[in-house]
Amino acid sequence: MSHTTPAGVNPPRPTQGEPPAVREPAHVPVAHVVRGGVIEGVHHGSVVVLAADGSVEFRAGDIEAAFYPRSALKPVQAVGLLRAGLPPLDSESLALTAASHSGEERHLATARRILDAAGLTEGDLRNVPDLPYDPAVRDEWIRAGRGPSRLAQNCSGKHAAMLMTARARGWSLENYLDPGHPLQGEIASTVEELTGQGIARVTVDGCGAPLFAVSLHGLTRAVARIATAAPGTDEGRVAHAMREHPEMVSGSGRDVARLMRAVPGLLAKDGFEGVQIAALPDGRAVGVKIADGADRARMPVAAAALARCGIAPEILAGFDRTPVIGGGQEVGTLRAAGALAPFFAPSAGSVQPASSAQGEPGASSVA
Incomplete structure (x- = not known):
């Protein structure tokens, strides 16, 4: 792995494999919502855990089917921008390039800083206008009488960096989101190199940028390499x-930021439609896709997968479950199920698995 690569030298690029198959993924139950000792809901999905040597240590569901990583792909896209010629940025700005930010003022200020450095303005952005992602920030924004803006949209850092790269390379700015644009070609090449597989399909993400279909296994391999x-x-x-x-x-208080602070050296990124990736500096990595796109199951399942990587339960406490609320009191829990469940002690109100059942509960403030 790149541990042995001298500092400042990019490692040899991985060999590209065949694109993953486009099919209906064979997801399995990965989380239970338990209320009053009864399984009220079941979230299906797929999970992969990679060992430090890159081998698959654990899998559940279908980790090889093509899927869209959504914003979990942003760290890979950020690497692609650097390879394409993104000019030097301070560390905060580069982090925002890989962000799904909350729309806090510091996020907006940093996006403006990237645009200013390239001699550009918010008017040059082609992402969709939106309100801030964080509910509290959004409410404050609306109270101030502000409407949707491209800068407030959670992908504005990535888009600002795309524009900055295009300007530095002398490429056209107006169509920088076109999949045929040289910038997007460079990013697609990086996606294939780091995932180690071809791109199965290309579509448009919510923000308007090209989105590439890979497998959950390939995405997790890419974040481990980063x-x-x-x-x-x-x-x-x-x-x-x-x-x-x-x-x-x-953003402040977001579960991904808290998880990275809690686990030294962890790299983590979430994505819409129930996607979560995380990787440790030694190459151990996890990838999660929740079939129904439910965000509430994403982190508890990811925490259970990280427990398989050896992360101590006390560090993962608070990430591994979400209370189920009834009448203002906790009456159950949402937690990982199936083969992931034994890595945490049973909680109050949990349902014990039958001999071959999918185990005990799994996560989100559920009312």
Whole structure:
């Protein structure tokens, strides 16, 4: 792995494999919502855990089917931007390049700083206008009489960096989101190199940028390669920025930022439709896809997967479950189920598995 690569030298690029198959994923139950000792809801999904040597240590569901990583792909896209010629950025700005930010003022100010450095303005952005992602920030924004803006949209850091790269390379700005644009071609090449597989499909993400279908296994392999990269490499620079500024990658109080602060050296990124990736500096990594896209199951399942990587339960406490509320009191819990469940002690109100059943509960403030 890139541990042995000299600092400042990008590691050999992985060999590209075949694209993953486009099919209906064979997801399995990965989380239970338990209320009053009865399984009220079941979330299906797929999970992969990689060992430090890159081998698959644990799998559940279908980790090889093509899927869209959504914003969990942003660390890979950030590496692609550096390879494409993104000019030097301070660590905060580079972290925002890989962000799904909350729309806090520091996020907006940093996006403006990237645009200013390139001689550009918010008017040059082509992402969709939106309100801030964080509910409290959004409410304050609305009270102030402010409407949707491109800068407030959670992907504005990535888009600002895309524009900055295009300007530095002398490429056209107006169509920088076109999949045929040279910038997007460079990013697609990086996606294939780091995942080790071809891209199965190309579509449009919520923000308007091209989105590439890979497998959950390939995505997790890519984040492991970023997490293990030597300092000074493009991958290493992205990893350092994200670890140093997790709140820039997400936002104050967001679960991904808290998880990165809680686990030394962890690199983590979430994505819409129930996607979560995380990787440790030694290459151990996890990938999670919740089939129904439910965000509430994403972190508890990811925490159970991280427990399989050897992360201590006390560190993962608070991430591994979400109370189920009834009448203002906790009456159950949402936690990981199936083969992931034994890595945590049973909680009050949990349902014990039958001999071959999918185990005990799994997570989100559920009312």
